[in-house]
Amino acid sequence: MNDWQDSTREDYLNKGLASRSGYGNKPALLIIDFSNGFTDPKSPLGGNFDQQLATTASLLTEFRRGRLPVVYTTVAYQSDYRDAGVFIKKVPSLSILVEGSDLVQIDDRIAPQHGEHVIVKKYASSFFGTELDVYFRGLEVDTVIITGCTTSGCVRASVVDSLQYGFQTIVVREGVGDRADGPHHANLFDMDAKYCDVESEQDVLAYLRSLVAQGGDAAQADNDFRGWWQAGPPTSISS
Numbered sequence: 140m141n142d143w144q145d146s147t148r149e150d151y152l153n154k155g156l157a158s159r160s161g162y163g164n165k166p167a168l169l170i171i172d173f174s175n176g177f178t179d180p181k182s183p184l185g186g187n188f189d190q191q192l193a194t195t196a197s198l199l200t201e202f203r204r205g206r207l208p209v210v211y212t213t214v215a216y217q218s219d220y221r222d223a224g225v226f227i228k229k230v231p232s233l234s235i236l237v238e239g240s241d242l243v244q245i246d247d248r249i250a251p252q253h254g255e256h257v258i259v260k261k262y263a264s265s266f267f268g269t270e271l272d273v274y275f276r277g278l279e280v281d282t283v284i285i286t287g288c289t290t291s292g293c294v295r296a297s298v299v300d301s302l303q304y305g306f307q308t309i310v311v312r313e314g315v316g317d318r319a320d321g322p323h324h325a326n327l328f329d330m331d332a333k334y335c336d337v338e339s340e341q342d343v344l345a346y347l348r349s350l351v352a353q354g355g356d357a358a359q360a361d362n363d364f365r366g367w368w369q370a371g372p373p374t375s376i377s378s
Contacts, residue, residue, distance in 0.1 A: 144328055157332040162346055163281030163307045167208035168198055171265055171287025171294055173249060174213040176235055176242035178288075183232040186318045188288055192248050194314040194340050195286040199249060201347040208278050209255045212265045212287070212297075215243040222261055263296035272304050282307045284343060285335075286314030291322035298335045308335035311343050 151157045173192060179185045202209050215238045216223045227233045236243050238259075251257055258269050265271050275283070283306045287294055294315050301308040310330060317323035331337040 147328075148332070151332050159336050160307050161336065162309065164350075165207075165278070165280050166202075166282040166284050166309075166347070166350070167210060167275055167278065167280040168202045169265060169271075169283050169285045169287070169297065169301075170195055170209070170211045170245075170249065171285060171297055172212055172214060172289075173246050173287055174236075174243050175246055176214075178246045178248075179242075182242065183235065186288065186316060188316045191286060191288065191314050191316040192246060194311060195249050197340065197344065198284070198286065198311065198314065198347070201344060201351065203252065205347065205351040207347075207350070208275070208280060209251070210265075210271065210274065211245050211251055211255065211257045212260050212269075212271075212293075213243050213245060213257065214261065214293075215240075215259050216261065224261070226262055263293045264300045265293070265297040266300040266304060267296070275304075275306065280306065282309065284309045284311060286311050288316050289322075290315045290317040291326040292317075295326050295330060298330050302334045309343060310335050310337045311340055312337050313340040 148157060173188065173195065176182050176184050177186065178188050178192065180187050199209065201207075214233065214236045216227070216233070216236055218237055220227055220234065223233065243259075245251055245257065256274060258265065258271055258274075260267070260269050262268065283301045285294060285298060285301070285308065287297075294310065298308055298310060310327070312327065315323075315327070317326070327337050
């Protein structure tokens with residue numbers, strides 16, 4: 140940790156910031172904007188998120204084993220951009236994210252399986268203008284575990300809204316990324332102090348495995364059957 144982070148964290152703790160909110164009992168995995176438009180380094184919006192995608196794949200294995208909710212988000216606009224508002228004026232490169240294009244599809248390395256929900260959003264927060272809050276509440280989710288990109292943009296906006304909607308919110312340190320190190324580390328630090336717990340991949344996996352272990356062999360057998368019976372193409376992207 141940098142010197143400024145050490146001194147700031149100590150100051151925050153003395154002032155009653157940066158406590159831990161912890162985990163609940165019913166987590167969901169929220170994978171933010173790991174679409175081709177963001178994960179392809181050649182894209183104007185893209186970055187190298189290979190490590191973050193690998194971490195997300197590890198988490199997906201545990202969520203699927205435990206039959207726990209998984210939600211993906213992707214940003215996509217109509218071809219005339221009438222649904223893009225001021226956001227596209229601020230970030231013109233968003234214009235590449237047109238409905239139906241390959242750039243708005245989820246990266247194949249973490250492709251959705253049948254029954255996993257894909258939400259199309261127009262703005263930074265995964266909650267703003269979407270059904271995400273209602274969807275989570277219908278499943279009695281109390282903890283939102285987040286991976287995705289970018290740390291300083293859509294991840295941060297989603298974290299703040301997750302807290303404000305009343306969910307215990309966990310950001311997986313190795314599972315989120317940004318186009319530049321400075322905004323990435325500064326926002327991880329700030330979110331951890333105010334809006335979420337930033338946890339290591341190892342600790343999050345241990346938590347998930349403890350939940351799966353509570354279900355026993357019968358739950359695993361049921362999961363295997365459900366996976367076979369529901370086999371099919373991923374959920375199609377629809378607004």
